[in-house]
């Protein structure tokens with residue numbers, strides 16, 4: 001079997017925010033299919049990398065999606081090419097119902113995966129008429145993931161810390177949903193919970209202070225306690 005093709009190639013991404021050089025030449029590839037993990041300690045630039053891919057922050061360098069350069073495109077054009085973003089704050093429309101939140105995510109011409117979304121998150125179907133602002137954090141995370149999964153022609157999902165602040169049972173549900181989602185989509189996942197990352201991710205990119213410090217296989221990183229500690233800090237010491 002040949003290696004899966006590169007779906008997204010990030011080259012020499014540089015981001016300055018408030019005159020700080022936040023991303024300092026970040027380069028990595030995301031293979032098509034499955035989940036690639038973007039890891040690293042707090043404040044190293046993980047969220048900024050996702051925002052840089054989408055064009056939500058000014059950046060230099062190159063982001064190539066399926067062979068096409070995207071850095072000159074507007075954010076909405078990058079989204080239309082199939083880059084979906086699930087931000088850390090989930091960003092659901094609190095005053096709208098679950099169903100309205102999903103309808104707003106529909107893209108004209110895209111095949112809609114309501115069957116998949118409601119299979120993964122039956123609660124959302126039961127709560128279709130409920131205002132999203134009255135949902136629990138875990139349920140809001142499900143709405144956010146569902147919106148990204150809905151458009152069947154999305155090429156890659158950028159998912160930022162989906163399990164943060166959730167109860168263990170809800171974490172397990174979100175992990176299962178991500179696992180299923182990765183059967184139909186490519187996911188670039190930022191995850192601070194290392195046991196969650198280890199259970200989901202295949203390829204790993206680690207950032208440290210705005211630069212890539214490790215690229216490789218998740219088992220290589222997590223299987224070597226000293227290596228994991230060096231790249232991920234003390235938090236890595238106890239995981240697995």
Ligand SMILES: Nc1ncnc2c1ncn2[C@@H]1O[C@H](COP(=O)(O)OP(=O)(O)OP(=O)(O)O)[C@@H](O)[C@H]1O
Pocket residue numbers: 017018020022040041042043044045046047048049
């Ligand atoms: N709008 C901004 N203006 C100035 N500095 C910023 C801005 N946004 C982020 N930063 C800084 O950029 C650095 C990287 O932030 P970023 O949010 O990308 O890190 P992160 O790896 O996602 O962190 P966390 O694990 O806390 O989510 C941090 O030092 C942060 O303080």
Ligand SMILES: [Mg+2]
Pocket residue numbers: 046047048088160
């Ligand atoms: Mg972040």
